[in-house]
Amino acid sequence: MSNQSPESDSSESDAPEPYENLLDRYRRIAHLESGAGVLYWDQQVVMPEGGTPARGKQLAALSATTHEKLTDDAMADALDAAQDADLTAEQAANVREIRRRHDRNRSVPESLVEELTEHTSNSQRTWQEAKAEDDFDRFAPALERLRDLQVERAEAIDPDRPAYEVMYEDGEPYLPLERMAEIFEELKDALVPLIEWIEAEGDDLPSPFVAAGPHPDGNQRALSDAVLEVLGYPDEHGRLDESAHPFTSGNQYDARVTTRFKPEDPMDAFTATIHEFGHASYELGLPRDRFGEPLGASLSSGVHESQSRFWENHVGRTRPFWEGFLPTAKEHLDGVDDVTVDEAYAAVNAIYPDNRIRVEADELTYHLHIILRCELDRAFVEGDLSVDELPAAWNRKMEEYLGVTPDSDAEGVLQDIHWSSRFAAFQGYTIGSVLAAQLDHAMRQDIDDVDAKIREGDLEPLWDWMTEHVHRHGRRYPTDELVEEATGEPLTAEYFVDYVEGKFGDLYGL
Incomplete structure (x- = not known):
């Protein structure tokens, strides 16, 4: 098979400086999230069973760091500056997507992000054990807490809309x-x-x-x-x-x-x-x-x-x-x-x-x-x-x-x-x-x-x-x-x- 991941047909060599500054900030966030993905894969595939508590804290620390970088005032200023620059259609799309993530997450407390990530990591191990033992009662408290945390996050994002609708937009932002x-x-x-x-x-x-x-x-x-x-x-x-x-x-x-x-x-x-x-x-x-x-x-x-x-x-x-x-x-x-x-x-x-x-x-x-x-x-x-x-x-x-x-x-x-x-x-x-x-x-x-x-x-x-x-x-x-x-x-x-x-x-x- 030939290389299935082509180079983009556009060049950013002459991109406006505010836009480049924004991308520099965002790439750090994306790379941290990519690293967290490797930790998730490791947890599901090769991590020893006893590693769950540490993995939960590792992922929580990464999610808190990325959340802070995504939602801080420096990112807001960088977005405003890039928004006012003379952008190509592709550059404008990058800014639009970063803006959507920033605005969507800015009102979510960092402590909630950290708690939700750690609880999610721990819940996945609990689910595996509950399924293996055919014991829903073992998983129920973790599931209920996870639901409550997700609802709290959705209400922080948009308190005027149903939490379920807000959650749905995490995966499908553009299909009503x-x-x-x-x-x-x-x-x-x-x-x-x-x-x-x-x-x-x-x-x-x-x-x-x-x-x-x-x-x-x-x-x-x-x-x-x-x-x-x-x-x-x-x-x-x-x-x-x-x-x-x-x-x-x-x-x-x-x-x-x-x-x-x-x-x-x-x-x-x-x-x-x-x-x-x-x-x-x-x-x-x-x-x-x-x-x-x-x-x-x-x-x-x-x-x-x-x-x-x-x-x-x-x-x-x-x-x-x-x-x-x-x-x-x-x-x-x-x-x-x-x-x-x-x-x-x-x-x-x-x-x-x-x-x-x-x-x-x-x-x-x-x-x-x-x-x-x-x-x-x-x-x-x-x-x-x-x-x-x-x-x-x-x-x-x-x-x-x-x-x-x-x-x-x-x-x-x-x-x-x-x-x-x-x-x-x-x-x-x-x-x-x-x-x-x-x-x-x-x-x-x-x-x-x-x-x-x-x-x-x-x-x-x-x-x-x-x-x-x-x-x-x-x-x-x-x-x-x-x-x-x-x-x-x-x-x-x-x-x-x-x-x-x-x-x-x-x-x-x-």
Whole structure:
């Protein structure tokens, strides 16, 4: 794969002095935050279990320092001076994004930032232990305190708006919550009847990979390494590890991914690895000469998820991909020598409404998992649900939306890491799927025979297209403008609905 992180096509050599002074200040903040990201990765992947108390204080000290530098009077003066300078469009975008962060955080007390960071770090260890022991009561006090601290922070940012709405803007600053709700309703209208039809009338699609299990972790690790090689993940700028919950951490120089292995189904780790590669592709595609600037940072959680969902669903779950990759899968998995392309394709796309785990969910029912979480998330933040009521409320909604009840809190309310760190963030997963389908449609207008390239493992043109249309812009454009810049039209659920109705209609004989 060629270098996916291009140099910016603009020069800052003649930038106004006030602007350069502002960037000098901001880069220090960004680099401290980048360092904190490495500490977070270490905590999730290799840190010894007993290191949590020290790590919490390390991260808290870094967050307090960055908060102070971001919100002090010197930064305010630097912003005012840069705002009055004669700026290019890119320079103005950098100033706009720094201003947004400064204004948003200036009223948040430094002591609150420090306490919230330390509590978050400690809560993640508590969550891991509670999940392993299937003991929600162990996590409940930490979760309740984390909610209270996040609400306090949101009220400090803007006391005149609902705390949940303020929290949502941490991840989606430019896509209104009302628009997100409209998209959810469109998806409900399309997905619920499609899922009901498949359950009632669709063909049975058993997985030959599950039938051949269990599969040792070593074999699955080899399969994950092999698919990353096909995708073009560069060893010199990344690495693959295991963690309790798959995630990606890094920047345009160092983007690391994790996965986890489920012995009975190797496709779980396979799709998780591709998903996290998609996140890494975004980070690696950001312009390197903008490292430390808003123009060298990813835009939002929804745009980030569009990259992971594109590579997972529009590449890794396609028939052309399996036409090319199946021989490699057979090299690394035992008992699958007789599996056909049709069987492999069906196995990675079959829907399982009775599945209780979001990260193992199929492409359709996945969004019912997201809607469930968003509704509980909001009710908990707004005080309509107490922490003690969450497990039962979770189980009720699982039964309502998916027709199943978790057998334990570990596979129910405790299954996701997210509540140990943030709230109002699940919407990004669905926005990402919607945008991924729209980007896929636009890409196919520009690139000849995308399916042939996927089949042949010639994926560089796809990554290059994403870099050109999404990655290289960093935070230059707000979300709506970026979507129009990339696809020629506003964000719409139309392409996602058409895509899933066509794909799953064919797969299940609709």
